[in-house]
Amino acid sequence: MAEELLLLAYDDESGRAIGSRIGLDLAMAAGVLVELALEGRIVYVDKTIIARDATPTGVAIVDEVLSRVAADSPHTPDSWLQRLRHGLRDRALADLCARGVLCDVDETTMNGFVHLHRYPTVDPTVEVEMRARLTRALTADEAPDVRTAALATLVAAARMEPTLGLSGDELVAAHKRLERIGDEAGFTGSVSMEASTVRPSVALVIGVLVKAIQTALGTPRTAS
Template identity: 60%
Template sequence: MTGVALAEELLLLAYDDETGKATMPRISLDLGMAAAVLVELALAGRIAYADGSLAVIDPSPTGEPIADEVLVRIAADTPHTPSSWVQRLRHGLRDRILGDLCGRGVVRDVDETELGFIHVHRYPVVDASVEADSRRRLAEALAAGQLPDERTAALATLMAVLRMEPALGLTGEGARDAHRRLEEIAGVAGFSGTVGLDDSVVRPSVSLVVAALAQAVDAALGKREP
């Protein structure tokens, strides 16, 4: 597996490029990133969803450190539901991914002090090309009438569940239209559970994992107004 990890894409989209501050609630992003790591493993053909649990079907490393650590953890543990795994993985994940992005020069860590003693970290973007590719793919997916590739469709599904339209610079009716399109992408891809596996245009094994994780994150965050 090469390129930018799905959880990194999600995090970069959720942070303001200039201020380096998160534009969405911590719990939402943490759950979304945990789901994204698991989706990454499904896309790489390493895990599958069966009998209500996530299971390893191929233990070989992907080459992505965080994903590989999770893969080893799933293989060594007893079976757990997608809901359980996103809760287990979300703690500390944000700091780990931010640290990796800082180490690669994608963002920088700005350590500031408020009220004389409270340390606040901001992460403004240094290399905008990484996030630019994510935004380009999403913009094309929103504008096109056809389904994007599996990876972009999975990212769109997570963004729909997390209601991340404002991260795309959209508000009001534009944000509502984008949300409907993101949900449409998830549905046509078979990620929302509304399309039968025989009709899904992506691999059924991936559809099952993404659909289960999307439902898990949605349930954890509770019902929200569109």
């Protein structure tokens, strides 16, 4: 999910990030933690996120974070986002380049003092599939699957809607729809855990991570 958020934020042709860099970094950190919650590896207990199962998932970046959570003392969601966001983007970019999804275009100046890199898309397969899921979530009447609902909720929390190619009234409508997806999935407290189709332990983790992103960015929820 962190990689999906990164691909969403980087322009395919220019290879440059769109929107808030801090917002993206926070959303990516949350995305890894959401993956761990979906896999049953972490839980939210006593206002902290802790490891419940340290068994590797088989995904390198996700397992690196799992190892950190398992080895460290419990921390609040806000603290984990700040601890994890530094270096995560570079790690994900390197992995995507190694897999041939992106390429690293080094535009470092000749004197070597200004380091500039672009990451245009080489293989659009992953991004196309992910964008299609988000488009269906925005336009279809039925509720999306839990992964797509979580992704949509993180996009709204980090105010990443401009990466969907929208502007004006469409941008505002998209933000409200993405927030409503999170509400209906039970991530934000608008729907009881019993009414949600998402496991309560997962919904709880996603809900507290959304609040942590909004607190860090100073973007309180708007009325739907």
